[in-house]
Amino acid sequence: DQQVKQNSPSLSVQEGRISILNCDYTNSMFDYFLWYKKYPAEGPTFLISISSIKDKNEDGRFTVFLNKSAKHLSLHIVPSQPGDSAVYFCAATSPGNAGNMLTFGGGTRLMVKP
Amino acid sequence: EPEVTQTPSHQVTQMGQEVILRCVPISNHLYFYWYRQILGQKVEFLVSFYNNEISEKSEIFDDQFSVERPDGSNFTLKIRSTKLEDSAMYFCASSEGPGGGYTFGSGTRLTVV
Structure with missing residues (x-):
């Protein structure tokens, strides 16, 4: 049951360029989406989120875009830095979800080369 | 910056043994969660806990699992009789709302041998 999918297991980008990480979902009840970053031996760290009433949210170098009709969201990092190298997970939740459960994608490993 | 603390960082146990994983959530947070990630797989929801009771649990969270908030600060996950397939990273999390x-x-x- 892959309600949230990240089709690219890895992405390599040159320092200073834009990184674009993609995420697709199938559950139309999802109304809130989050991106997490994970370094080895650490827990996921919250990066940025977006509500389904918006199509864009920006925080510094990070921008998340949501295309509800396509059930697609993306995370843009610009400019990319070597310290951004990590695994990025998108996650989603829905309003009827009493337990505030997040459904995660499988992750994309981003490598930013100096 | 406030953080969620988990102990131990690594636990090795014999199959069939009970394990208790411990977590200290952020002090003013009201919602607590356990997730796990089997090596090479997705992060999966196990259970959420609010107002001293389970608010939601996944099908992974069967009778072998239980959670408890024994005092005002700790939040524990107990696995009664561990199986090899319980080997995974277990993440505790908390949120304000x-x-x-x-x-x-x-x-x-957690490594079950």
Whole structure:
């Protein structure tokens, strides 16, 4: 049951360029989406989120875009830095979800080369 | 910056043994969670806990699992009789309220042998 999918297991980008990480979902009840970053031996760290009433949210170098009709969201990092190298997970939740459960994608490993 | 603390960082246990994974959530957070990540797989929801009771649990969270908040600060996950397939990273998380970004702990790597 892959309600949230990240089709690219890895992405390599040159320092200073834009990184674009993609995420697709199938559950139309999802109304809130989050991106997490994970370094080895650490827990996921919250990066940025977006509500389904918006199509864009920006925080510094990070921008998340949501295309509800396509059930697609993306995370843009610009400019990319070597310290951004990590695994990025998108996650989603829905309003009827009493337990505030997040459904995660499988992750994309981003490598930013100096 | 406040953080979620998990102990131990690594636990090795014999199949069939009971394990307790411990977490100290952020003090003013009201929602608590356990997730796990089997090596090479997705992060999966196990259970959420609010107002001293389970608010939601996944089908993974069967009768072998239980959670407890024994005092005002700790939040524990107990696995009664561990199986080989319980080997995973277990992440505790907490949040102030619903809909926000969680804060995750660094995880406990459970290895069942």
